[in-house]
Amino acid sequence: MNSHEDRQKTGLVFNVQKYSVHDGPGIRTIVFLKGCPLSCRWCSNPESQRHRPELAYNPGRCLTLNKCVRCLEVCMRNALIRKEDASLRIAREHCEGCHMPCADACPANSLLVYGRERSVDDVLAVVEQDEAFYARSSGGLTVSGGEPLFQGNFVTALLREARRRRYRTAVETCGMASAALVREVAPLLNYVLFDIKIMDSAAHKAQTGFANEQILKNFSILAEEFSDLPLMARTPVIPGFNDTAEAIAAIASFIAPYPRVTYELLPYHRLGTQKYHFLDRTPPMGNVTLDKNRMPRLQSVAEGILRARVQNLQQPKTPSS
Ligand code: SF4
Ligand code: SF4
Known part of the structure; x- marks a missing residue:
């Protein structure tokens, strides 16, 4: 080689x-x-x-959906579910194969991609x-x-x-x-x-x-x-x-x-x-x-x-x- x-x-x-x-x-x-x-x-x-990219969510860094909805705006699969406290739950079964634009859109590094x-x-x-x-x-x-x-x-x-x-x-x-x-x-x-x-x-x-x-x-x-x-x-x-x-x-x-x-x-x-x-x-x-x-x-x-x-x-x- x-x-x-x-x-x-x-x-x-x-x-x-x-x-x-x-x-x-x-x-x-x-x-x-x-x-x-x-x-x-x-x-x-x-x-x-x-051995595949994975999305992680750190709720401690999230600005919450009361102040920020950037991830919701880019997710085309309705995979981000609002919780009672305005943080998120990821419906992971929808994320398979997605190129994870939500992580790029997040201003707080709350959503992270492990593996590129x-x-x-x-x-x-x-x-x-x-x-x-x-x-x-x-x-x-x-x-x-x-x-x-x-x-x-x-x-x-x-x-x-x-x-x-x-x-x-x-x-x-x-x-x-x-x-x-x-x-x-x-x-x-x-x-x-x-x-x-x-x-x-x-x-x-x-x-x-x-x-x-x-x-x-x-x-x-x-x-x-x-x-x-x-x-x-x-x-x-x-x-x-x-x-x-x-x-x-x-x-x-x-x-x-x-x-x-x-x-x-x-x-x-x-x-x-x-x-x-x-x-x-x-x-x-x-x-x-x-x-x-x-x-x-x-x-x-x-x-x-x-x-x-x-x-x-x-x-x-x-x-x-
Ligand atoms: S990885 Fe894709 S499908 Fe999953 S939450 Fe992010 S944008 Fe939505
Ligand atoms: S884009 Fe980031 S900071 Fe904003 S609501 Fe989504 S996870 Fe939280």
Whole structure:
């Protein structure tokens, strides 16, 4: 694929976030792609899950129909229903296939579209704006989601073109993709953030919709076949799912044979709750919260296993008799 072809490729992007310092080394621009094969109950980006544009409504920003009717004026499908308090209800069954002029007409950003088709060229024009920061901080572009590998053709074109322009590249992945795609994308990357949620495959399937064998296989491919590629494993610590010493120890033990792999625990948070409501969905986790007091213990379990790995590697080899 030549540069011209790659630059014209389009994908469904729901956000481009600048100045991130949490998603790979240095200062980074994060490109969020829409669509994910998993449906994790704790997902904090519900707007990322479905591979199609979605309309969201934030009633807190709405000027109300007492003062503004711009969205009603452009909606040709009678999909916006007036509620008693003069806010709106979206009759979503009417919105399918609409190009969502209501969001463009809204002066208050109360109606939002999650997911617009954007070209590689268009996305990289935004990434380019912070070139100076990447150079100074060893930062660059991180592709996230959703699952970035879900849009395989687009992410490959985006990463290939980014590398032509000499950006350092990273992905944040749940690991659910074909092995062939993982092998195709890996040479285009400088860094990988890879989620390992739990080793118990049945529990993984129950809470995410898929078993984890393919995910673990892809992790091993990256760790073994691309030994120069920095790889960070991450575990979102979820109450009632993997917030036990046993669950974390099992993951750390899986990672331990790979001395290059780093590991991070991410405590569950509920920051995405509001977005579920904006999309008229019920947050699957309800009001459950994580007992944060568990984190130091889980951290030390993981560190203990991974520290032993380092010590084992440093032990002088005993000559065989
Ligand atoms: S997306 Fe289209 S059909 Fe739905 S409310 Fe907006 S303008 Fe109406
Ligand atoms: S255009 Fe926006 S601010 Fe005005 S009524 Fe509609 S949603 Fe509310």
